[in-house]
Amino acid sequence: MESQDLRIFKCVAEEKSLSKAAEVLGYVQPHISQRIKNLEQELDTKLLIRTNRGVTLTNEGEALFNYAQRILRLMEEAKAEVNPNKFKRSLTIGASQTVSATKVPSLFSSFLKEHRNIEVKIKTDRKQVLQEMLSYGEIDGLFLSGTYNKAQFETVYHYAEKMVLISPLSAERAETGQLTLLINSDGNCIYRNRLVAFSKEHHTHKANMMEFDSLEAILQGVRDGIGMSVVPASVVNSRGDMKSIEYQELLEDVHIDFVVKKGKQRSQSLKKFIHFLGSL
Numbered sequence: 001m002e003s004q005d006l007r008i009f010k011c012v013a014e015e016k017s018l019s020k021a022a023e024v025l026g027y028v029q030p031h032i033s034q035r036i037k038n039l040e041q042e043l044d045t046k047l048l049i050r051t052n053r054g055v056t057l058t059n060e061g062e063a064l065f066n067y068a069q070r071i072l073r074l075m076e077e078a079k080a081e082v083n084p085n086k087f088k089r090s091l092t093i094g095a096s097q098t099v100s101a102t103k104v105p106s107l108f109s110s111f112l113k114e115h116r117n118i119e120v121k122i123k124t125d126r127k128q129v130l131q132e133m134l135s136y137g138e139i140d141g142l143f144l145s146g147t148y149n150k151a152q153f154e155t156v157y158h159y160a161e162k163m164v165l166i167s168p169l170s171a172e173r174a175e176t177g178q179l180t181l182l183i184n185s186d187g188n189c190i191y192r193n194r195l196v197a198f199s200k201e202h203h204t205h206k207a208n209m210m211e212f213d214s215l216e217a218i219l220q221g222v223r224d225g226i227g228m229s230v231v232p233a234s235v236v237n238s239r240g241d242m243k244s245i246e247y248q249e250l251l252e253d254v255h256i257d258f259v260v261k262k263g264k265q266r267s268q269s270l271k272k273f274i275h276f277l278g279s280l
Contacts, residue, residue, distance in 0.1 A: 001042060003075060006068040008035045009047065013065045014138055017054040069137040073267055080117065088119040091269040094130040095122060095143040097215045098184060098191050099256060102234040103161065104143055111276050118269050127188040134261055140270045141260045145190040148259060157258035157277040162233035163194060164247040168225040179207040180227030182218045190254050195230040198250070 012021040012032065022029040040047050047061035057065060079087040095104050100122055108120050123130065123139055127146070133139045135152060142153075181199055183192040199207050210227060212218045218229050223244050233249060236242050258277060260270065 001039065003072065005035055005039050006072055008032060009039060010065065010068045010072065012036060012048070012055060013057055013061065013068075014136060015054075016056065018050075020054075066137075070265055077268055084117050088117050089267070089269040090119045090121070091267070091273055092121045092123060092139045093141050093143065093273075094133055094139040095124060096127060096130070096145075096184075096186065096189065097124050098189060098232065099143050099145065100124055101215055101232060102238050103159070103232070103256070107277070111273060114276065115269075115272055118272070126186040134259070137261070137264070140267060141258055141273070143256055143258050145254050145256050146188065148257070152262060153259040154262050155257040155259050156274050157280075159256050160253040161256055163191065163230055163250045163252070163254055164233045164236055165195070165198060165228060165230050165250060166219075166222050166236065166242075166245050166247045167228035168222060169244060169246050181207050181209045182221045182227045182229040183209055183211055184215075184218070185211040185213050191230045191232070194250070194252075194254075195228070198230065 008021065008025065008027075011024055012018055015021045015024060018032050018036070019029050022032045025032070036048060043060070043064070045060045046058050047064060048055045049058060076087070077089060080089045093104070093108075104122065108122075112118065112120060123133065125133070127144055130139070130142050130144065131148060131153075134142045141156075179199070181195050183189070183195060186192065208227075210221070212221065215231065215235070218231070219235070219242075221227060222229055223242075230250070232254070236245070236247055260266065260274070266274075
């Protein structure tokens with residue numbers, strides 16, 4: 001069993017598709033199929049179940065996938081340990097766009113000053129997708145707000161973030177409550193849910209809603225007078241282009257957890273990042 005076989009198998013498992021894995025790795029699909037077939041013959045067991053929608057892992061495939069993640073991570077760590085001038089350790093962290101707007105980059109900026117040989121990547125997506133990525137080992141840790149699967153993940157760091165309600169200076173305060181709420185398209189977004197709750201508290205539950213896929217689009221929408229939103233206070237405080245917006249700090253904070261997978265062997269990069277967070 002060669003390391004490249006494990007890389008191919010890991011990619012197929014993550015992409016849940018032979019054709020998508022071929023695109024990612026730059027191979028033709030028949031080559032991917034043959035390498036998986038050779039691996040199954042060598043191990044004398046079926047690793048994948050092929051369907052019209054892609055592939056899923058068998059129980060044996062799940063077991064190999066877990067080992068492949070650990071083996072390939074250890075190989076990368078070994079290269080970085082033997083020749084740190086050529087190879088860097090890697091650390092991949094997940095966070096929603098709103099959570100990663102200011103606090104997370106600030107954390108990484110301080111962390112990388114002490115650990116210049118670590119290459120950090122941030123993956124942004126919806127909360128549910130990021131939890132799946134953490135479960136499958138595609139990311140090392142995840143910053144999130146709200147509830148999560150405590151049987152599978154554990155919190156190793158926690159902080160609180162102030163929330164502010166932002167609206168255009170020229171916003172009309174009509175008694176009819178016909179406002180436009182600018183919300184994140186992620187239904188689990190804590191800021192989206194707080195804005196909706198605020199709307200109901202102030203009897204504007206009939207307000208129009210407009211969904212955006214990015215924080216920048218929401219901020220621009222408020223600046224352009226389209227409507228109002230709820231965002232982290234640090235976003236407003238860190239920008240110089242918010243003069244055309246009025247904002248009101250809300251009473252409650254958002255609580256953010258940094259979670260990792262339980263029982264998973266942690267890379268040296270992740271251990272150093274957790275230690276760094278603990279020293280704050």
